[in-house]
Structure formats: C-alpha cells, structure tokens
Amino acid sequence: MGPASSAETDAHGSAPEPGSIRLVQISDTHFGRDRDFEFDGVNPRRSLGGLIGQIRREESGVAAFLATGDLSHDASPESYTALREALQRLAAPVFCIPGNHDDPGTMRRFLSGGRVVCPEAAQLGGWHLIFLSTHLQGSQGGALDPGQLTALEEALAARPQPHALIALHHPPVPIGSPWMDAMGLENGEDLFAVLDRHPQVRAVIWGHIHQEVDALRNGVHLWGAPSTCVQFKPGATRYERDDRPPGHRRLTLHPDGRILTQVVRQVSAGTQA
Numbered sequence: 001m002g003p004a005s006s007a008e009t010d011a012h013g014s015a016p017e018p019g020s021i022r023l024v025q026i027s028d029t030h031f032g033r034d035r036d037f038e039f040d041g042v043n044p045r046r047s048l049g050g051l052i053g054q055i056r057r058e059e060s061g062v063a064a065f066l067a068t069g070d071l072s073h074d075a076s077p078e079s080y081t082a083l084r085e086a087l088q089r090l091a092a093p094v095f096c097i098p099g100n101h102d103d104p105g106t107m108r109r110f111l112s113g114g115r116v117v118c119p120e121a122a123q124l125g126g127w128h129l130i131f132l133s134t135h136l137q138g139s140q141g142g143a144l145d146p147g148q149l150t151a152l153e154e155a156l157a158a159r160p161q162p163h164a165l166i167a168l169h170h171p172p173v174p175i176g177s178p179w180m181d182a183m184g185l186e187n188g189e190d191l192f193a194v195l196d197r198h199p200q201v202r203a204v205i206w207g208h209i210h211q212e213v214d215a216l217r218n219g220v221h222l223w224g225a226p227s228t229c230v231q232f233k234p235g236a237t238r239y240e241r242d243d244r245p246p247g248h249r250r251l252t253l254h255p256d257g258r259i260l261t262q263v264v265r266q267v268s269a270g271t272q273a
C-alpha cells in the first residue's frame with residue numbers, strides 16, 4: 001500500500017462539471033430496533049437525521065448515494081424500515097451493501113423500496129459501480145467467496161472501459177488499528193488479484209472502520225469512510241471512541257477517470273434537521 005493519494009476536493013455546493021458524477025457515501029448508520037437505541041451514547045437515528053439535513057442543504061447534483069454496510073445494528077426488520085423511511089428524504093437512489101451487523105436477506109426485504117435499492121452493480125455515465133457483499137455469517141470480519149470473485153472478474157471483463165469503482169463494507173487492507181485489523185476482509189489479496197487484471201478500476205471504498213482512510217495501491221485509490229454515528233479512534237489497539245463528529249464522504253467521478261473526494265463532518269452533531 002502506498003502513501004495517501006492527496007486527492008483534490010470538489011465543493012458540492014455548485015453545479016457539477018459537465019460529464020462528472022457526484023456521489024455521497026454514508027456508512028455504518030447502525031439503526032436499532034428501538035428509536036431510543038444508543039451506540040456508545042449516540043442515537044444513530046438522530047445522528048443520521050442531522051446528517052441528512054446537512055446533505056440536503058449542502059450537496060447539490062448528487063447522482064447517487066452509497067450506503068456501505070452496518071446499516072442496522074441488530075438486523076431487525078424495524079431498524080431497516082426506519083432507515084428506509086429516513087433515506088427517502090434523499091433526492092437520489094441509495095445503493096445499499098450489507099455489513100457484518102446486517103442480515104442480507106432481512107435487509108433486502110425491509111430496506112428496499114422507492115429509491116433505496118440493494119443492487120450488485122450500477123452504471124452511471126461512463127462509470128461502472130460494483131457492490132460486493134463481504135458479509136460472513138457469525139463473524140465480525142468479512143470475506144469474498146469464490147463465486148463473488150468470479151462474478152467480479154466477469155463483470156470487469158464484460159465492461160473493460162472506461163472506469164470502475166468498487167464498494168464493499170470491510171477494508172481490504174490493514175488500517176493500522178489492531179482491533180479493527182483483526183476483523184477486516186479475510187482475503188483482500190484475492191480481491192486485489194482480480195483488480196490487478198483490470199486497470200479500469202480507479203478506487204475501492206468501504207465503511208466498517210468508522211474513521212477516514214486515504215491510501216493508494218497500484219494506482220487504485222483506497223478510501224475508508226467515517227460512520228454517520230459513533231467514530232472510532234485511529235490507531236487504537238482496542239475499542240476507543242473518537243470525539244470527531246459523524247460524517248460522510250463526497251466523491252466526484254470525472255470522465256477522464258479522476259476522482260475528487262473529501263470527508264465532510266457534521267457541523268452540529270446530533271441535531272435534527
């Protein structure tokens with residue numbers, strides 16, 4: 001893994017550059033069955049409500065939202081139903097991927113509806129977005145099974161031009177936080193073996209770690225996102241809460257393959273819009 005990519009940023013308040021595609025990644029929403037559920041002192045529903053208000057005020061021209069796992073904390077139908085209702089306030093499709101806290105079947109059944117969908121891929125302009133499930137039943141870590149790796153290989157071979165972005169829940173590389181690295185993606189090397197054969201892949205993005213990561217491997221950006229609720233302290237050896245506010249990641253995909261990205265933190269954490 002190389003140094004941070006020092007990506008440029010793009011203010012999403014103005015009109016998008018012609019041909020570019022704006023995305024917003026939200027991750028680890030951790031909704032509970034009960035509306036009063038708190039994750040280490042933070043109410044995920046209230047926290048996401050504030051963040052969605054901020055996104056609606058500050059992010060214009062967003063083509064799609066990517067929700068990268070741990071969308072529920074307890075995989076209950078009630079949590080997914082409440083999250084679907086919250087996400088309907090966003091003015092673009094929301095592409096959802098399961099995390100270790102999710103149950104993929106329950107998630108598909110109760111979260112899908114209206115603009116909220118759980119696809120395997122999407123085509124936006126010249127960009128091929130591929131969504132991978134790393135859910136591993138009974139484990140906090142994740143893995144890509146052989147069938148998914150084959151499907152990924154075939155999907156990339158079928159659309160070799162012009163650019164691709166991969167989204168999943170678990171980080172495919174260690175992030176330097178031992179307790180988190182013990183529950184990352186078990187077979188990140190298998191993922192990179194596929195990606196190395198397909199140079200159109202520009203970036204891999206994920207959630208799970210509740211903190212920002214910015215790295216580069218073989219010309220592919222590797223970006224981790226904060227959570228919309230509790231943050232985890234970078235470099236911690238065991239669970240430690242970070243006092244940074246919740247946030248989201250904005251991405252602008254350009255026709256020439258460049259991606260501008262920035263993590264945006266909530267101005268006033270926990271406020272309801």
Ligand SMILES: [Fe+2]
Binds near residue numbers: 028030069208209
């Ligand atoms: Fe999480």
